[in-house]
Structure formats: C-alpha cells, structure tokens
Amino acid sequence: xxxxxxxxxxxxxxDGELDERQRHLMREHIExxxxxxxxxxxxxxxxxxxxxxxxxxEVTPALWANIEARIAAEAxxxxxxxxxxxxxxxxxxxxxxxxxxxxxxxxALVLFAIGLTVVTMKIVNVRETPxxxxxxxxxxxxxLPPAPEQMSxxxxxPVVGPTVVDKRAIDGFATGDGLKTASHQRPRPRVEKPxxxxxxxxxxxxxxxxxxxxxxxxIDKKRSRLDAETLTRFENAIAAIDQTIAExxxxxxxxxxxxxxxxxxxxxxxxxxxxxxxxxGF
Amino acid sequence: MGLVGQxxxxxxxxxxxxxxxxxxxxxxxxxxxxxxRFARPIISFIYDxxxxxxxAEELMQETFVRAHRSIKTLQDDTKLSTWLxxxxxxxxxxxLRARRRDERNIDIDDSQFQGLSDDRLPPDxxxxxxxxxxxxxxxxxxxxxxxxxxxxxxxxxHFSYEEIAEVTGFSIPKVKTDLHRAKTEVRRQIRQYQGxxxx
Numbered sequence: 241x242x243x244x245x246x247x248x249x250x251x252x253x254x255d256g257e258l259d260e261r262q263r264h265l266m267r268e269h270i271e272x273x274x275x276x277x278x279x280x281x282x283x284x285x286x287x288x289x290x291x292x293x294x295x296x297x298e299v300t301p302a303l304w305a306n307i308e309a310r311i312a313a314e315a316x317x318x319x320x321x322x323x324x325x326x327x328x329x330x331x332x333x334x335x336x337x338x339x340x341x342x343x344x345x346x347x348a349l350v351l352f353a354i355g356l357t358v359v360t361m362k363i364v365n366v367r368e369t370p371x372x373x374x375x376x377x378x379x380x381x382x383x384l385p386p387a388p389e390q391m392s393x394x395x396x397x398p399v400v401g402p403t404v405v406d407k408r409a410i411d412g413f414a415t416g417d418g419l420k421t422a423s424h425q426r427p428r429p430r431v432e433k434p435x436x437x438x439x440x441x442x443x444x445x446x447x448x449x450x451x452x453x454x455x456x457x458x459i460d461k462k463r464s465r466l467d468a469e470t471l472t473r474f475e476n477a478i479a480a481i482d483q484t485i486a487e488x489x490x491x492x493x494x495x496x497x498x499x500x501x502x503x504x505x506x507x508x509x510x511x512x513x514x515x516x517x518x519x520x521g522f
Numbered sequence: 523m524g525l526v527g528q529x530x531x532x533x534x535x536x537x538x539x540x541x542x543x544x545x546x547x548x549x550x551x552x553x554x555x556x557x558x559r560f561a562r563p564i565i566s567f568i569y570d571x572x573x574x575x576x577x578a579e580e581l582m583q584e585t586f587v588r589a590h591r592s593i594k595t596l597q598d599d600t601k602l603s604t605w606l607x608x609x610x611x612x613x614x615x616x617x618l619r620a621r622r623r624d625e626r627n628i629d630i631d632d633s634q635f636q637g638l639s640d641d642r643l644p645p646d647x648x649x650x651x652x653x654x655x656x657x658x659x660x661x662x663x664x665x666x667x668x669x670x671x672x673x674x675x676x677x678x679x680h681f682s683y684e685e686i687a688e689v690t691g692f693s694i695p696k697v698k699t700d701l702h703r704a705k706t707e708v709r710r711q712i713r714q715y716q717g718x719x720x721x
Contacts, residue, residue, distance in 0.1 A: 307590075
C-alpha cells in the first residue's frame, strides 16, 4: 500500500469502517511507515482535542421561558372551560396516581365521586312545582358562601339562616348531613318558591363546607401524630384541590348557568372530603 | 363511566407512552422534556454553524418554537434527534443567508473567548484551552457551509452518515466526500497546534 492510498482511507480505518482485508493492509502499512503512523496517532488524538472544545454558550432558564412565552403567544385562545378541563384532568391525574393510594382505594374514590356527581346533577336538574312562598318560609338566597380559604379552622361552619330544603335534595347527599328544616314550623303543606339550580348548587356547596370544617377539626387534633411524609402529601393534595375549587368557583360566578362548571366544582369538593376522610381515619 | 373514571383510566393508558407519542399528542410536559434533552446539543450545533453566542441563543429558541409548531407532522418512526437537528439546520442556514445578504463578515469574535475558563485546570492548561478554542473556532468558520454542517454533525454531534444524510438532505457519498475534505482543512489548521503540544 502506498502512503497516498493510506491517507485516503485512514479516517475510515480509524472509524472502523473498512473490511477485514483493508484493515489488514492499513495495519501493515502503518506499522512500516513512520509518516503514516504519526498521522494515525494525530487522528486518533483528535476526538479528545475536539471534546475539549469549549463553546461560549449555555442553556439558561431564560431561554426556556422565552420559548414558552412564544408558544403561548401563538396558541389559539381557549375557552375558560377548556382550560378548566385541562387543569381538572391534570389535578385528577395527580391525585389518582399518588403512590399512597392503592388501586382498590382509588377505584372506590372514583366510584364515590361519580355517584356523588350524578346525584348532584340530578338535583340540579330537578324542577320544583311552581309554589308561592308561605308564611315564615325562607329560602336560601344571596351570594356564594365564603371561599374555603376564608374559613379558619377555629370558626364554625357557615350557618346559612333558616333554610327550606327540598327533601329530595337532602336524600341525595351521601355525606348524610341530614335534614335541616326551616325554623320550627310543623310540617304542613306549604307553598314554596321554586329553587333555581344555582340555589341547589349553593346548598350542596354549603354542605360540603360543613363536612370539610368538621373533618379539618378532627385532623387538627391528630396532626401531631401524622408522619412528615403523610402530612406533606396531604397538604399538597389539599392545596391542589383548593386551587381547583377556587378556579371553579370563579368560573361559576362568570358562568352561573353552566352545569359542567358546577359539576367540576362539586366534584372537587367531594374529592376534598374524601382526602380529609382518609387522613382523619389515620 | 363518569368524568372522573374516564380520567383515571386515561392516566393508566398514558403512562406507557414514549416521548415522541406524547410530544405529538401535544403534551406540554413531554415537550419540556424534549427541550431538556436536546437544548444543549442544539445550541452547540447552531453555535458551530453561526459562530456567535447571541445569535445561537436566538436561533435555538426559534428552533424549538418551530418544532412546537410542526409537532403534529411527526411520524411514529421519526427520530427526534434528526427531526430537531433538521429544523436547527434550516434555522441556521436561513440566518447565515440573511447575514450574507447584509454583507456582514463572518469574523472571528475573539471576545467570545474572554469569558472562557476552566477552573479545574492549572493556568498553563487554561491558556492552551483558549488557544485551542480559538483555532478550532477559526477552522470551523473557514469551512464552507456544507462542509461545516457535515463536520459538526459528525465530529461534535457523533451522527452516523445515514443520520447526517437525513438531517442535511445530502446523499451519503456527498456526506463522506464533504467530511473528508472538511477534516483535511481543519487538520491543516490544528496540526501546528498539535505539534506545539509535542504530539
């Protein structure tokens, strides 16, 4: 083999791309030729040389932030409902796949939430027969009860006045808070103002809030007995659920007639009750 | 099955999907993982092509934004690396064409090496590293675009000939020819440096 032939294929020889016959010829020539041996040595040292090449660039968090911003700016506007749906999906995925929850327990929670949601939506869709308010009859009115974060653990749950509640609505609640009848009137046929879906949703929310307040008081008593990991997971789960509740409440204020948003909100409340029940049971 | 049950079932199904499938589905977290995996090699490649840090940072961002736009075109059998580098190659070449139109010279910017340091090496090695960087940077800048492209993909990114052909659109014979010529030219510039090292 001549030197000019060797130098033509020396890179392929170094990269191991030659067949056995060519490799044998190259080996023999390099062992016999000092110039080609030197070239071979320099070429095999190149990877280390190039590995030491330093570029004056680095990947900083600002670069990703800019990319995210540009992608967001290009994204088509999404409806609030789509955003809530995506966040709800992410939240449920996080909660359901939490390592501490066994598949059986998760399935039970899912069934419970489904059942509660179905019942609640039935209640929302129930239409009262037209009635006229009777003496002393009061109905729940007014704005949404205070947000969960506004309720301190030491304050009692909100008492929303004497309330006339449809018995069918009460029967549907699995939390089993029981009936609250209007003041002290003896049951007698009375004419009631028909309840709007918004009223029924508010009532359902109030019941959840009462259950949550009771469970939180129970957990407060046991907090010192919980290990740090359980406490952290519990607080993270509650924080995620509270965020979802806040967002769905805001969405419900903006779209009071949207049953899907109401469903999301009540399901989030149900989930919070479930998580609190699980921890309270420790 | 209600909403919550559907979501729970969906979670189990999704857990086994690979990155490319999730990226193609528009999974934002998957795209973030894609960025974390490829950001450094992409910015290094673009820097080797354009030779300027600020421009490389800008073009790297453009690469990922374009990648996000064209995610839906990803095929199941597409290799993420060749797909991304293909986009980066186009972005870099457009920038180089624009620069040529503006009649700016592709000068070696020595100031880019002022900040370079290697805290782990003693002072004399540090000086050699800066000189080495300058020589390699100059050698790359002196190559024409096709050779520079093939050289950086082969030598720095360790792509195979087939992968380089996929990224560049060149035939494999052209890849091999350009690579051989690029190596010859680069070696001509760094040989003296290697000789200085006593090798």
